[in-house]
Amino acid sequence: MILVDLDALASCLASPACLVTQTTSGLIIGMLLFLVAVGLTLIFGVLKVVNFSHGAFYMFGAYFAMTAYQLTGSFALAILSGAVGTALLGLIFERAFMSRVYGRDVLMQLLVCYAFVLIFDDVVRMIWGPEFRSMGMPAAFQVPPLFIAGGVVPPYYLLLIGVALAAAVVLGLGLARSRIGKVIRAAAHNPGMVSALGINTGLIYGGVFALGGMLAGLAGALAAPVRSLTPGMGFSVLIESFIVTVIGGMGSILGALIGALLIGLIRSFGSLGFPLFTEGLMYLFMVIVLVSRPTGLFGKEVA
Amino acid sequence: MTRTRKPGISRRSTLALMGAGAVTFAAPWVARAQAKTIKIGMPTILSGRVAQLGTSSRNAVMLEVEKVNAAGGLAGRQIEMVIRDSKGQPQEAARIARELVNTDGCEMLLDGEASSGSFAVHEVARDLGVLCIHTCSEASSLTADPKQHIPNAFRCVRQGIHDSIVGAGYAAGIAKAKGLKKWATCSPDYAYGRDTTGEFVLYLKKFAPDVEIISESWPKLFQPDYTEVVTKILQAKPQALYSCLWGGDLTSYIDQANIYAMFTQMEVFAVNMADYTALTVVKNLPKGIHSGDRYIKTFPPTPENAAWGDAYKAKYNEYPTNWSWQNATAVMFLNEAVKKANSTDGKKVAEALTGLTIKCPFGADGTVTMRADDHTLVGYAIGWGTTIPQEPYVPDVKAGDWKTIFELEAEWKKSKGYT
Numbered sequence: 148m149i150l151v152d153l154d155a156l157a158s159c160l161a162s163p164a165c166l167v168t169q170t171t172s173g174l175i176i177g178m179l180l181f182l183v184a185v186g187l188t189l190i191f192g193v194l195k196v197v198n199f200s201h202g203a204f205y206m207f208g209a210y211f212a213m214t215a216y217q218l219t220g221s222f223a224l225a226i227l228s229g230a231v232g233t234a235l236l237g238l239i240f241e242r243a244f245m246s247r248v249y250g251r252d253v254l255m256q257l258l259v260c261y262a263f264v265l266i267f268d269d270v271v272r273m274i275w276g277p278e279f280r281s282m283g284m285p286a287a288f289q290v291p292p293l294f295i296a297g298g299v300v301p302p303y304y305l306l307l308i309g310v311a312l313a314a315a316v317v318l319g320l321g322l323a324r325s326r327i328g329k330v331i332r333a334a335a336h337n338p339g340m341v342s343a344l345g346i347n348t349g350l351i352y353g354g355v356f357a358l359g360g361m362l363a364g365l366a367g368a369l370a371a372p373v374r375s376l377t378p379g380m381g382f383s384v385l386i387e388s389f390i391v392t393v394i395g396g397m398g399s400i401l402g403a404l405i406g407a408l409l410i411g412l413i414r415s416f417g418s419l420g421f422p423l424f425t426e427g428l429m430y431l432f433m434v435i436v437l438v439s440r441p442t443g444l445f446g447k448e449v450a
Numbered sequence: 451m452t453r454t455r456k457p458g459i460s461r462r463s464t465l466a467l468m469g470a471g472a473v474t475f476a477a478p479w480v481a482r483a484q485a486k487t488i489k490i491g492m493p494t495i496l497s498g499r500v501a502q503l504g505t506s507s508r509n510a511v512m513l514e515v516e517k518v519n520a521a522g523g524l525a526g527r528q529i530e531m532v533i534r535d536s537k538g539q540p541q542e543a544a545r546i547a548r549e550l551v552n553t554d555g556c557e558m559l560l561d562g563e564a565s566s567g568s569f570a571v572h573e574v575a576r577d578l579g580v581l582c583i584h585t586c587s588e589a590s591s592l593t594a595d596p597k598q599h600i601p602n603a604f605r606c607v608r609q610g611i612h613d614s615i616v617g618a619g620y621a622a623g624i625a626k627a628k629g630l631k632k633w634a635t636c637s638p639d640y641a642y643g644r645d646t647t648g649e650f651v652l653y654l655k656k657f658a659p660d661v662e663i664i665s666e667s668w669p670k671l672f673q674p675d676y677t678e679v680v681t682k683i684l685q686a687k688p689q690a691l692y693s694c695l696w697g698g699d700l701t702s703y704i705d706q707a708n709i710y711a712m713f714t715q716m717e718v719f720a721v722n723m724a725d726y727t728a729l730t731v732v733k734n735l736p737k738g739i740h741s742g743d744r745y746i747k748t749f750p751p752t753p754e755n756a757a758w759g760d761a762y763k764a765k766y767n768e769y770p771t772n773w774s775w776q777n778a779t780a781v782m783f784l785n786e787a788v789k790k791a792n793s794t795d796g797k798k799v800a801e802a803l804t805g806l807t808i809k810c811p812f813g814a815d816g817t818v819t820m821r822a823d824d825h826t827l828v829g830y831a832i833g834w835g836t837t838i839p840q841e842p843y844v845p846d847v848k849a850g851d852w853k854t855i856f857e858l859e860a861e862w863k864k865s866k867g868y869t
Contacts (some may be wrong), residue, residue: 155685165685171677172681214569278502279698283733291711299684302707342715346755373705374674375731384676419685422667425678 156420165297171416175304177411182366183384184391185403186359187316192398193335193355196245197253199260202381203267204233204360208367209376210275214283216371221339222285226310229368230361236361241353246442249352266380271378282371307369315404323398331355337399370393390429394436396443405444459692465672488527488794490784491550493543493571494562494586494755496535499696502727503623503773506556507562507586507765514781524788532574536567538867543567547582557796558582560780562773565589565642575603581796583784585777588613589642593826594868602800604825608772610646612832615858616850618653621719622833623688624740625658630717634681634688638695639668645654646694651860654692664688672699675778680707690715695797696722701732708734723846725830726769735839743833747814749847752833754811775812779827782810782819816847828852854865 175315183205190198194360212229240263244421248256288303322328334341335350342348366384391410395402410429415427436444492511495504496655515529523529532554543563550556551574559582561571568587575582582603584592590611592598624630635651637643655661665686667679680703683691691712695703700722709715713736723727723741747759747769756779762770770778776858783803788794791802805822807829812818820826832855835847865869 159685168681168684172677175677176675277497278727279701279731281701281731281733284705284709288709289734291714292709299681299710303709331867368675373702373709375702375705377698380674383672415588415681418667418682422682425669 150423152418152420159297159419164297168295171300172411173415174308176414177408178308179370180387180391180410181365181407182311183363184388184407185400186362187388188392188398188403190248190356190359193331194352196256199257200263203264204363204383205209205367205384207236208233208364209371210271212368213369213376216282226368230365232362234357234361237355238353268378280376290318319400378389387429390433394433394443396446399445402445459832465590487530487533488524489530489556490558490560492533492560492562493536493546495538498538503771505537506771507773507777510778513762514778518785525794527794535669540570542566542571551578551580560585562586565645568592572603581800583780586773587782591639593824595869596861604803604820605784606827607776609724611859611862612855613651615653615855616832617721617834618650618840619657620848623658624792625661630689631660631662632688633661634665634683634686636667636693638671638681640671643694676706678704680710685711690717692719694721704732708736727771729843737838739837740834742839743847745770745775746844748842758811760866779810779812782808
């Protein structure tokens with residue numbers, strides 16, 4: 148049994164082929180994680196609630212995409228319905244339930260979220276059945292992988308990284324530059340004042356929650372062709388998203404991006420050098436960040 | 451509960467209850483032996499991640515029980531199945547098994563638990579002395595270890611060690627023919643994954659001594675993403691890969707490895723691939739994955755097996771699983787043993803079961819045997835083949851040789867100190 152295999156890691160770092168393969172592999176894991184984590188961090192930054200049911204949106208995104216793909220055969224429509232469907236679900240969930248527990252005890256918020264983790268899992272079980280499902284890779288991407296500098300890169304993963312990056316850029320610029328972005332930032336900073344200025348904060352809150360849900364749904368839809376779909380599939384993704392937000396700093400979008408990419412790279416290179424300790428490496432890194440910077444790498448941006 | 455009842459309960463009824471309880475607990479199956487119907491209890495997993503397997507077990511049992519009942523029942527007594535959900539938790543399985551016998555009056559148990567729960571039910575059978583047939587646990591030690599041996603328990607299931615011997619023999623043949631020396635393994639990181647992979651590698655090296663394992667991966671059970679494992683294996687450039695991932699984990703792995711074109715770069719041996727639950731779910735099943743048989747209606751290639759698979763599909767609108775054939779076989783064994791004993795008495799049936807050979811659609815030669823010395827199933831159809839993406843999925847299964855299995859199994863038992 149090999150515990151630490153530094154030779155494998157060193158020889159990989161010396162080979163461009165291996166570097167390309169492992170880096171893209173880390174980017175894929177990281178970018179999907181980013182989409183889920185950024186929604187989590189956004190909701191926390193503005194609404195000040197930790198959405199423990201966030202993994203369910205990832206799950207619904209995947210199931211919506213699978214169903215749309217089976218009905219229409221169009222991959223674009225599948226992705227779209229994954230994102231739009233979860234956005235709607237997020238809006239309804241926030242208006243009907245989460246909005247009632249703002250400012251309440253954290254325990255209360257946690258209980259409501261946890262209840263919905265169970266409810267959402269059972270809803271999926273009722274609609275799509277308890278057994279695992281698979282969406283299948285669209286024909287357009289059933290092609291041999293690309294070889295870049297000798298490294299293996301599947302074309303589908305290029306699309307995946309591209310879409311996630313685009314989402315990151317749009318989100319970042321939108322929040323920094325647009326009028327709505329300004330209002331959202333203001334609402335995060337001082338909701339009372341924003342409300343007094345005649346802006347409907349309920350709408351802002353609902354919108355932010357829907358946006359967060361949509362990003363998680365997008366991640367689920369993008370992951371659906373390569374990951375098996377089961378009730379409860381959101382759980383492990385949620386745990387990793389929490390690690391990402393803790394590392395990056397709760398409420399920081401840049402932090403979520405950097406944190407997610409770091410986790411992705413730790414997983415891909417860690418599995419070479421520390422085959423039995425890849426999971427542990429993630430947590431170890433989180434501990435180091437927490438000890439040296441308790442607010443996370445970009446924690447200062449927390450409003 | 452007793453506290454809330456206190457004011458309302460009379461001394462007389464308390465005494466009556468205690469009396470009834472004493473009779474029930476003393477020897478419930480004797481007390482009710484005169485009942486016209488015979489109750490058979492079955493704890494199995496009907497909810498959670500492997501619910502599909504438990505459901506398919508229940509389905510198969512009911513399919514066979516209906517046939518037995520239509521033909522007059524067990525020694526003239528109609529079978530009534532009492533099936534309960536253990537949720538896959540060993541302590542719950544044990545509790546249910548005890549309750550089925552003591553409270554529900556079941557005279558026999560079919561233990562539809564996975565390995566973890568079956569050992570707990572086994573202890574209940576040891577304690578109560580009730581006839582118990584394990585129908586799902588593949589863990590070899592359940593019957594191979596003499597410490598586990600009790601006269602009233604049997605295992606009607608394929609066995610891990612048999613699969614490893616046959617799989618490694620098949621893989622070694624291909625390794626020699628194609629010159630596959632560098633191997634990688636990728637299996638889930640828990641007892642089943644590590645044991646099965648270890649045994650497979652042991653026999654592979656025995657049959658093909660120049661095989662070398664150059665890379666091992668142990669992803670977590672139910673891990674959503676295997677990309678880093680896939681690329682790690684690609685870096686190691688093995689000529690062949692062994693995996694005992696199963697169910698949704700296996701289908702995820704295939705989808706993710708597929709887009710790296712892994713299946714064109716090495717021979718893949720995935721023991722749990724040829725199960726309808728996985729075969730029918732994977733949308734882009736690569737051609738030529740080597741797999742062991744789990745349940746497939748074309749192996750053994752007999753009309754009896756095909757008819758059984760079709761009858762199951764017609765009734766339940768899905769194909770049977772590996773757990774289905776094992777549970778169906780258990781009911782067939784019970785039926786034949788009761789006929790032989792001409793009694794439904796647990797002890798007599800157990801004696802009749804020991805060493806019993808019956809006709810069975812899942813037998814390698816049309817029969818299966820409940821081996822006398824360790825009370826486990828032998829002679830069942832076991833083999834490996836390669837997959838194609840549509841029915842019959844595994845067109846040509848190479849049958850394992852039971853003579854070799856018996857020889858190596860005996861050696862293995864000796865090495866473990868079991869004999």
